[in-house]
Amino acid sequence: xxxxxxxxxxxxxxxxxxxxxxxxxxxxxxxxxxxxxxxxxxxxxxxxxxxxxxxxxxxxxxxxxxxxxxxxxxxxxxxxxxxxxxxxxxxxxxxxxxxxxxxxxxxxxxxxxxxxxxxxxxxxxxxxxxxxxxxxxxxxxxxxxxxxxxxxxxxxxxxxxxxxxxxxxxxxxxxxxxxxxxxxxxxxxxxxxxxxxxxxxxxxxxxxxxxxxxxxxxxxxxxxxxxxxxxxxxxxxxxxxxxxxxxxxxxxxxxxx
Amino acid sequence: xxxxxxxxxxxxxxxxxxxxxxxxxxxxxxxxxxxxxxxxxxxxxxxxxxxxxxxxxxxxxxxxxxxxxxxxxxxxxxxxxxxxxxxxxxxxxxxxxxxxxxxxxxxxxxxxxxxxxxxxxxxxxxxxxxxxxxxxxxxxxxxxxxxxxxxxxxxxxxxxxxxxxxxxxxxxxxxxxxxxxxxxxxxxxxxxxxxxxxxxxxxxxxxxxxxxxxxxxxxxxxxxxxxxxxxxxxxxxxxxxxxxxxxxxxxxxxxxxxxxxxxxxxxxxxxxxxxxxxxxxxxxxxxxxxxxxxxxxxxxxxxx
Numbered sequence: 001x002x003x004x005x006x007x008x009x010x011x012x013x014x015x016x017x018x019x020x021x022x023x024x025x026x027x028x029x030x031x032x033x034x035x036x037x038x039x040x041x042x043x044x045x046x047x048x049x050x051x052x053x054x055x056x057x058x059x060x061x062x063x064x065x066x067x068x069x070x071x072x073x074x075x076x077x078x079x080x081x082x083x084x085x086x087x088x089x090x091x092x093x094x095x096x097x098x099x100x101x102x103x104x105x106x107x108x109x110x111x112x113x114x115x116x117x118x119x120x121x122x123x124x125x126x127x128x129x130x131x132x133x134x135x136x137x138x139x140x141x142x143x144x145x146x147x148x149x150x151x152x153x154x155x156x157x158x159x160x161x162x163x164x165x166x167x168x169x170x171x172x173x174x175x176x177x178x179x180x181x182x183x184x185x186x187x188x189x190x191x192x193x194x195x196x197x198x199x200x201x202x203x204x205x206x207x208x209x210x211x212x213x214x215x216x217x218x219x220x221x222x223x224x225x226x227x228x229x230x231x232x233x234x235x236x237x238x239x240x241x242x243x244x245x246x247x248x249x250x251x252x253x254x255x256x257x
Numbered sequence: 258x259x260x261x262x263x264x265x266x267x268x269x270x271x272x273x274x275x276x277x278x279x280x281x282x283x284x285x286x287x288x289x290x291x292x293x294x295x296x297x298x299x300x301x302x303x304x305x306x307x308x309x310x311x312x313x314x315x316x317x318x319x320x321x322x323x324x325x326x327x328x329x330x331x332x333x334x335x336x337x338x339x340x341x342x343x344x345x346x347x348x349x350x351x352x353x354x355x356x357x358x359x360x361x362x363x364x365x366x367x368x369x370x371x372x373x374x375x376x377x378x379x380x381x382x383x384x385x386x387x388x389x390x391x392x393x394x395x396x397x398x399x400x401x402x403x404x405x406x407x408x409x410x411x412x413x414x415x416x417x418x419x420x421x422x423x424x425x426x427x428x429x430x431x432x433x434x435x436x437x438x439x440x441x442x443x444x445x446x447x448x449x450x451x452x453x454x455x456x457x458x459x460x461x462x463x464x465x466x467x468x469x470x471x472x473x474x475x476x477x478x479x480x481x482x483x484x485x486x487x488x489x490x491x492x493x494x495x496x497x498x499x500x501x502x503x504x505x506x507x508x509x510x511x512x513x514x515x516x517x518x519x520x521x522x523x524x525x526x527x528x529x530x531x532x533x534x535x536x537x538x539x540x541x542x543x544x545x546x547x548x549x550x551x552x553x554x555x556x557x558x559x560x561x
Contacts, residue, residue, distance in 0.1 A: 003290070005529060218315075219315055220317075222286075224287065229326055232314065233314070238311060238314075243286075
């Protein structure tokens, strides 16, 4: 897929929660094709010391409105600076990067498991699955009800189950403890979120012999496979998360599961 | 349009802008963003005799206006390069240059001999300055004796343009440059990364898997400019300058300090199209100042 350096215009910056912002951006040109699970490298302007771009997953693409969305967790200087952009500002992005999630060839039961801001790429994946006639099931986990983001959007795309650590929404506990996993046997699981969560999901999938892929977010510099900084250890040696990933089948990895 | 062409030994560059090894892959990674043939030279990823997995993750940490890396020369070895990568890049119409590294003198020589056979590779950059490998690498580049030994051996085996990449992690970089010039190097490039360290105070642990890493980016640029200036005064061979160049202004600083050509590294991560912008920017600056030939500014520094 051809990659582009684009100056996008911020159309909207809303904050669903103090820790996150949802940035909706548009372009004067039609946005390029993007696959679910791919990401963008966003340049951080206006920070004294931040040099490198920040890799941010593609949250949603609305081709009719010519909009791409990024759900950004404010974790450090770079993302906090990015979170301050206002409608009308220009943001320089490189996209689309990485491989993306696996689109099933035929109708099957797909489970998308997200934790925290890791739910972001699952929204666009859900949209693309629906476009192929597959209704996904979402299993979304967070610390508390406040941290469950974009639930209304997910509900339009498929069945949504939730867990929270404090029990304020859905079942209390972690995603891998949710009762739906005992009731339904899924054919494919795609997951994105904190590593301990993805490891538990991978362990469940392996035990149940379900095809499972995880989306990684190793620290990255170039985003295009040149610097070899973001490598993950795999069965075939070090692979770049930015180009060979960010999505990996759990069988490729060397996780202890 | 000013004349931007420069020579490094027998190597002819249409313009002085090259890419720093390890920051531009094998070139193809950037072809969606820039016309590769507009770049004066592309120095590809460090290549060693045998396959290297490199160091464990994490390999990178951002620092104020810079970054540290400890990739550790991950590459598939020279045979793989010759069989699988060279055929794909040999017809890119610019100077495709291979950065050669090793753990022993014999490794360097064997790798250089293989690259010498490749018709479309007009030069190598001999890396005696990688700070991220346990043996070899920088060990050769921090003493005059070590540098002399490896350059002497490679010079016998390698017939085309030999650029030697120097480490800034030394007391007197000019004396190392003079030594490698004496052993027959056609050019020196500098600086490789500066050794640095960042600590996670909550974990009481370094942020990189091998504790230290090589620092690059605009934060190191004044150090690099100073070293290029010192080396350019000390040697007769052309100097290639690098270290934190982000734009044409920065590149011109290096040229005035005495560099005949420059390399762009970390800036490729910030703007994948930066190389061609720097080339165009140098040309615009020369035009704006009524300068017709880039040689008029190379080493044209006036003492304060």
